[in-house]
Structure formats: structure tokens, C-alpha cells
Amino acid sequence: MPQTLKAIYHNGAFIPQIPCNFPEGFEVEIQVQSSLVIPPKISDPNARQIFIKSLVERMQQNPIPPNAPQFSREILHERR
DSSP states (O other), rough: OOOOEEEETTTTTTESOOOOOOOTTTOOOOOOOOOOOOOOOOOHHHHHHHHHHHHHHHHHHHHOTTTSSOOEEEEETTTO
């Protein structure tokens, strides 16, 4: 039976955020869903400049609508 668990990755291991009753050595399959964006590693200055130009162009083509909700600091930094 599928079960959803929230976990934090810390020191090379996934730490469950709620207790789970799995027996020691129980094997699980993890599907990662995250909004974290990892920037590409670009060491060539010319390639980096091209990437940044492309990124800015895409941002300009998709502006934030004027009626979009505005999030407060408290909402953006919500702690669980």
C-alpha cells in the first residue's frame, strides 16, 4: 500500500518528519518532489553570459501579472 512521508535530506540520509513503523532494513522507493531550483554549473564566462541573457529574455516574456497575490515575509518563510 503506497504511503506518503515527508523527509528532509541531511548528511546523506533522508530523515522522516513523522514517525513511521517500518521494520529495520525495510526497503522503500523515494520519489522526489521539490520546488528547489539548482542552477546549472557554467564555468565558461561566455556561456554564462548567454545563459543569463536567455533567462532574462524568458522572464521578460512572462511577466508577473499586476493582479498576482503578494506574499508577506511570514508566508514566504513559513516554518513547520
